[in-house]
Amino acid sequence: MNIHAIRAIYKFEMSRTGRTLMQSIVSPVISTSLYFIVFGSAIGSRIAEVDGIGYGAFIVPGLIMLTLLTQSVSNASFGIYFPKFTGTIYELLSAPVSYFEIVVSYVGAAATKSIILGTIILITSAFFVPLRIAHPLWMLFFLVLTSFTFSLLGFIIGVWADGFEKLQFVPLLIITPLTFLGGSFYSINMLPPFWQTVSLFNPVVYLISGFRWSFYEIADVNLGVSLLMIAIFLGVSLAVVAWIFKTGYRIKN
Amino acid sequence: MQTIISISKLSKTYSSGFQALKNVNLEIRRGEIFALLGPNGAGKTTLIGTVCGIIRPTDGTVNIDGHDIIADYRATRSLVGLVPQELTTDAFESVWNTVSFSRGLFGKAPNPAHIEKVLKDLSLWNKKDNKIMTLSGGMKRRLLIAKALSHEPKILFLDEPTAGVDVELRRDMWNLVRVLRASGVTIILTTHYIDEAEEMADRIGVINKGEIIVVEEKIELMRKLGKKQLTLHLQDSLGRIPDALANYQLELANQGTDLIYTYDAQREKTGIEPLLQDLTKVGVKFKDLQTKQSSLEDIFVSLVRNVS
Numbered sequence: 001m002n003i004h005a006i007r008a009i010y011k012f013e014m015s016r017t018g019r020t021l022m023q024s025i026v027s028p029v030i031s032t033s034l035y036f037i038v039f040g041s042a043i044g045s046r047i048a049e050v051d052g053i054g055y056g057a058f059i060v061p062g063l064i065m066l067t068l069l070t071q072s073v074s075n076a077s078f079g080i081y082f083p084k085f086t087g088t089i090y091e092l093l094s095a096p097v098s099y100f101e102i103v104v105s106y107v108g109a110a111a112t113k114s115i116i117l118g119t120i121i122l123i124t125s126a127f128f129v130p131l132r133i134a135h136p137l138w139m140l141f142f143l144v145l146t147s148f149t150f151s152l153l154g155f156i157i158g159v160w161a162d163g164f165e166k167l168q169f170v171p172l173l174i175i176t177p178l179t180f181l182g183g184s185f186y187s188i189n190m191l192p193p194f195w196q197t198v199s200l201f202n203p204v205v206y207l208i209s210g211f212r213w214s215f216y217e218i219a220d221v222n223l224g225v226s227l228l229m230i231a232i233f234l235g236v237s238l239a240v241v242a243w244i245f246k247t248g249y250r251i252k253n
Numbered sequence: 254m255q256t257i258i259s260i261s262k263l264s265k266t267y268s269s270g271f272q273a274l275k276n277v278n279l280e281i282r283r284g285e286i287f288a289l290l291g292p293n294g295a296g297k298t299t300l301i302g303t304v305c306g307i308i309r310p311t312d313g314t315v316n317i318d319g320h321d322i323i324a325d326y327r328a329t330r331s332l333v334g335l336v337p338q339e340l341t342t343d344a345f346e347s348v349w350n351t352v353s354f355s356r357g358l359f360g361k362a363p364n365p366a367h368i369e370k371v372l373k374d375l376s377l378w379n380k381k382d383n384k385i386m387t388l389s390g391g392m393k394r395r396l397l398i399a400k401a402l403s404h405e406p407k408i409l410f411l412d413e414p415t416a417g418v419d420v421e422l423r424r425d426m427w428n429l430v431r432v433l434r435a436s437g438v439t440i441i442l443t444t445h446y447i448d449e450a451e452e453m454a455d456r457i458g459v460i461n462k463g464e465i466i467v468v469e470e471k472i473e474l475m476r477k478l479g480k481k482q483l484t485l486h487l488q489d490s491l492g493r494i495p496d497a498l499a500n501y502q503l504e505l506a507n508q509g510t511d512l513i514y515t516y517d518a519q520r521e522k523t524g525i526e527p528l529l530q531d532l533t534k535v536g537v538k539f540k541d542l543q544t545k546q547s548s549l550e551d552i553f554v555s556l557v558r559n560v561s
Contacts (some may be wrong), residue, residue: 004357008353008356013349015346019345086341088343091358092358093307095360096360097360178414253268253308
């Protein structure tokens, strides 16, 4: 195992976060605060409670998940796409580094950033609404696993993308709508039956539901199903990454 | 001399169908400076990229210091440093950080003293905290060399190392390459500047259309393929070469005022003496003369043209 390489890539990626502090940390925190003001105060004043939880507190897991998903995908995709774009990937490909080490370091760094962001948003939300976390370990488990899984997805997108437009395509046009429609700001039980059924085809519903359960012990779907869905997502992402490295898809000629 | 890189039957065909390398066989000796020459698109960068692990070979094998580049990639890649042709750098990173990153990437523990030495050797020490985007083109080129040397490689690939750098920097780089060779590093360089190969290389390889067409000691190559020419500047111009001189390899140039005789300098009898006697006989007088040895550039152009 090339520990020095893992450390070098991880440190390099984390230092990029430091250089782009406004974009990496401050911007999502401001966005989340705005969500609290718009959804929590403006809309929340018309919805007293959802499943016995105050609306402001109810949307906290969804808001964290929204940031986790979009930031994990963005950070990881940019992390691997940028060396491709600048041409510095030659160094990575000519180094004595295994595919596993490359994935661990890039995905690890992206997931770390997401976890830090999730934690910051959690702390920020405590200033706006009364928070309680019924199952802290489960909450941490969902936080970490979701970050890693979507960072893997981001890594795949970064490898697939051959331009900045494609890099933005999945986070903006797929992940964000799925998260908004996945129960970030409402319980899917509030929807008409037809749309409840449609929502069950949205994988993000299961992530948000499981994560919300760890806070308030309320869920749109069974916890076991949520865990199964995230395991499937992780498995598929790992399989795609393994295929990318086996074939050299868009990395190696 | 012991072989450090052994390339056997190496072929590369890209997905577009373009065959960049065709059954290449090549051995690089430990501690030598090997210059790989070839016109644009000849396959130089593909060959280097394949040896370094950036490009997957379609067929054939490459061994570095006895290790296969695919089966034992960790061992082979840790021995190799690569300076790419393009100035590819992380614009926002500092000089120190990017060189330290390269060392870590190649599996070496941090060693600030070594990084400091490399940066000082390449006159980059006073720029160590600067962002790469603030460096000049020449400095970026040196930075790429610093990155390649950060993990103390035994083999250094320099792909067009002096492209776009000024004369002074070229000389500095040549000196650096000589110092590296003296420390035991094997150097393989590709270049468009034939004089660079002539100045530096121990051996020359010429690649054209994906095939190695010649590999030879530089001195031997110039001896074997080099020609010598005697140019006579005539007092009066000639319309054509007199019939009495038809047995000599002569040509007229410069509107008939120069008579050029091409001969093999290695032969015992060059034919100059009888030529001069025959010129006197037919009444052709000259006011001056000069001889010229063909350069490596002439040899290279002639080789590539013959194959084409």
